[in-house]
Amino acid sequence: MLPTRTRGSAGMGRPVRRSARRRFGSRVVMSFDARRGRPRPQWRAHPGSPWGRRDGPVGDSPTSASGKGLTCFDWRINNEAMTKSRTARRPTAEERREQVLEAGISVFAEFGYHAAKTSDIARRAGISQPYIYALFEDKKTLFLACLERVRRQMRDAFGRAWRPRATPEESLAEMGRNYGAFLANPDSPRCQLQGYAASSDPEIREFMRKGFIESAEMITELSGADHEAVVRFMAVGHLLIVGTVLDLPDHYVRPTASH
Numbered sequence: 001m002l003p004t005r006t007r008g009s010a011g012m013g014r015p016v017r018r019s020a021r022r023r024f025g026s027r028v029v030m031s032f033d034a035r036r037g038r039p040r041p042q043w044r045a046h047p048g049s050p051w052g053r054r055d056g057p058v059g060d061s062p063t064s065a066s067g068k069g070l071t072c073f074d075w076r077i078n079n080e081a082m083t084k085s086r087t088a089r090r091p092t093a094e095e096r097r098e099q100v101l102e103a104g105i106s107v108f109a110e111f112g113y114h115a116a117k118t119s120d121i122a123r124r125a126g127i128s129q130p131y132i133y134a135l136f137e138d139k140k141t142l143f144l145a146c147l148e149r150v151r152r153q154m155r156d157a158f159g160r161a162w163r164p165r166a167t168p169e170e171s172l173a174e175m176g177r178n179y180g181a182f183l184a185n186p187d188s189p190r191c192q193l194q195g196y197a198a199s200s201d202p203e204i205r206e207f208m209r210k211g212f213i214e215s216a217e218m219i220t221e222l223s224g225a226d227h228e229a230v231v232r233f234m235a236v237g238h239l240l241i242v243g244t245v246l247d248l249p250d251h252y253v254r255p256t257a258s259h
Contacts, residue, residue, distance in 0.1 A: 097135050099125045104146040109190035113143050113198040144207055147195045150188045151211050155218060157182040168225035172233050175223065179237060189241040 091099070103124035107116045118139055122129040136142040158175050183189055199205035220230050243253030 093135070096125075096127060096131070100127070100132060100135060100142070101146055101149050104142055105150060105191045106187050108143060108146055108194055109187040112194045113140075113201075113204070116143075118142070140201070140203065143195075143198070144204070146191060147204075147207065147211070150191050150195075151215070153188055154179075154182045154192075155215065158219065158222065168223045168229060171223035172219075172225055172229060175219070176233065176236070179240065183240060183244045186244055190245045193241065193245065 100121065103121045104116075106124060107121045111117075111120075116139070118132050119129050121142070122132050125132075132142065136145060157178055160178065160181075163171075163174060195204065195208050199208055216230055216234060219225075219233060220227070223230070223233075225233070239253050242248070243250075
């Protein structure tokens, strides 16, 4: 039976938990701490444990020359570190930023700009809250970055879908069919609507206004359609956003074949 650690020379105090001794395969001896004037427990490898043998689990054992001065705990920590996957790596700052943006879109879409908390965003991104402010100056900067990401997702859907067509109407129809890729994730259109809802803030309003104009100009350039056709196309697109977030039946939001 392994000895029990006690406080003081009289043997009074709380014993060491057996689970700890059994887990580490070690024993406790007492030495006197002259500086503190009281006994000090020391852990040493139990003779019957693999940490006390010269043919230790990996490399040199704690009793070998190269392992001189290392305790059984030092070897245990080193062994655990060595057995972890060497292919694992820490995410870069850019990868962390992308994780925060994805989490931010989800949280802002659910709670809106004013009610959203950066602590919730950090929790969903799997990082600490202070790290968010190492990537973004404040919550508004993060919100604008999320809106910019949503806008880029929508433009990428248009850009990937567009191919030269015989007529502008066919180009718009093809772009509209691929608009569903943007609507597939309801958080993206919902976050865009939260941007409109927060437009009482002058900076956010100017950001949303500029994005709307740039999107209209991009659609005009890609399709070659006239102003009236582009306005109708964007109106239907925003109607589809509302239909997506409200889960409306198709016959309320889908245009007729003539349009």
